Amino acid sequence: MPTIESIKSKFNAVSEKYDKQRKELIPCFDDFYKIPVELSNQMKSVDNILDIGAGTGLMSAFFLEKYNEADFTLVDISEEMLKKAKERFSGFSNFEFLVQDLEDLALEKNKFDLVISGLAIHHLDDEAKKKLFKTIHKLLNDGGLFINADQVLGENNFSEALYTSTWREKVVANKTLTSEEKEATFERIKLDKMSPLKEQLKWLEDVGFKNVANVYQYYNFVVYNAKK
Template identity: 55%
Template sequence: MDQSVELQKQFNAVSAKYDRQRPLLIPCFQDFYRMALKVADQVESVHSILDIGAGTGLLSAFFKQKFPKAHCTLVDFSEEMLQKAKTRFIGEEGFSFRQEDITQADFGEDQYDLVISSLAIHHLEDEQKKVLFQKIQKSLRKGGYFINADQVLGENETAEAFFKSDWTNHVLNQQKLTAEEKEAVFKRVRLDKMAKLSDQLRWLEEAQLYDAHCYYQYMNFVVFAAHK
């Protein structure tokens, strides 16, 4: 089975549990999302937001609270995940939804003040990440920011082994997760294609997204950003 199809299948299956599981699977959950929001303080005015790999809309929900007048466009390839996002925002104005593969989607030119993403881009091959960064640059308005809260590969084998061991033990110790849920989580992460933080910061600069910087890191959970 094609890896992208397998990934979509797994996220469709977990959609109903996704939001409940996130705080259990991310050791630094509150700081992770809080810093992503804080980085957006650098944008002078936010009228439009693109959420890439939006899933159930959790990240968009946080940003909509911060920028209530902004229009949020959520893009995800999982029909079930995106349906959860639609349910989350039912009756609210300022949202649009696109079920598309982010590696194939056209995000337009000079459309957004913020492009955001959370725990999505690490599923892409490195060359796909590079192309996506170029499309993000194109879609941003001048002065707009790309903010990515994601997981990265350790800069060396020692760091990567430590990150992996620490996170595995964290998941195994979660009493609120069933054995079946833990098994499903470990199956999903085998499809990850994480890249080093240093490489991704360089790729952003090569895509003409400037002042690329890591604003937060806890083990392999990072928040990094750059602007047009």
């Protein structure tokens, strides 16, 4: 079973190329990153944003276009990934960067209006996801919103096989990625611990979230939200 250290090591290694590869590895890239920002329109105002598993800050970059006066806190286990995020936002004073394990976030409760995440939570096992959802609920202000853009496990063998084969075929056929990059990608997905969408939505309801809903899906790429 992949360990926290193995996950950290893999993403430290890929940090330099991470952003460049996103559009090549996510067939639905534009929807996947823009729809979360649209979902935040539910909020009357957003002053504090937490990005968990922030990596190089790609998701936060999309939200910054809309909330350039908000305070951003970016958390990730990979120091090298956060180093790239610091470079991305070097001209901004409203950013804080924290190296922390998502399974044991040490942050102030009831501080954030918005908690966002992109392609991070699927690296946690089921129990860790449940724990994280409970923590996110505590970190949000009343009326706060959690938005997650992530990958999920198919509900049955047929859907999982379809999701996996379709994505793999697209990666193999991609002429921009090198053979080495494709191989590294296929190695990296071995770290994934995806869970079915329905189960994740139920776990969110179980910890007290309301208006839990999946709003977008492209094979195993989904965007869902939940309000406190």
